Amino acid sequence: xxxxxxxxxxxxxxxxxxxxxxxxxxxxxxxxxxxxxxxxxxxxxxxxxxxxxxxxxxxxxxxxxxxxxxxxxxxxxxxxxxxxxxxxxxxxxxxxxxxxxxxxxxxxxxxxxxxxxxxxxxxxxxxxxxxxxxxxxxxxx
Numbered sequence: 671x672x673x674x675x676x677x678x679x680x681x682x683x684x685x686x687x688x689x690x691x692x693x694x695x696x697x698x699x700x701x702x703x704x705x706x707x708x709x710x711x712x713x714x715x716x717x718x719x720x721x722x723x724x725x726x727x728x729x730x731x732x733x734x735x736x737x738x739x740x741x742x743x744x745x746x747x748x749x750x751x752x753x754x755x756x757x758x759x760x761x762x763x764x765x766x767x768x769x770x771x772x773x774x775x776x777x778x779x780x781x782x783x784x785x786x787x788x789x790x791x792x793x794x795x796x797x798x799x800x801x802x803x804x805x806x807x808x809x810x811x
Contacts, residue, residue: 674723677779681704683703685702713741726780728751748789749787760776
């Protein structure tokens with residue numbers, strides 16, 4: 671089965687996504703604004719390259735919340751690669767300096783090669799309620 675690997679370097683105002691195929695060839699490299707219509711367009715663009723996609727991100731909450739929730743709502747598989755792992759792995763890739771495109775390629779490449787990454791899943795209703803209550807308690811304290 672042919673898989674594509676979409677790595678996204680998460681940023682505050684925009685993200686950069688690189689899609690690799692099974693052989694590591696780049697199919698897409700695109701900067702996208704962190705906005706719902708733009709992200710939905712990116713998702714449809716990536717899915718047009720192939721239905722079997724594993725998405726990978728270097729941030730799983732905060733500024734990545736919109737993208738992660740949109741992907742989960744579309745039934746996509748998402749894995750999390752910590753930023754420190756991206757930093758360490760980038761030394762093994764060609765190119766000087768740190769760019770969003772290079773980081774996105776590293777994230778996609780690592781997801782393609784590694785099988786030990788954490789899969790992000792939707793939060794259960796009970797977990798969400800407990801998180802809201804503990805956050806509220808922390809605010810009061």
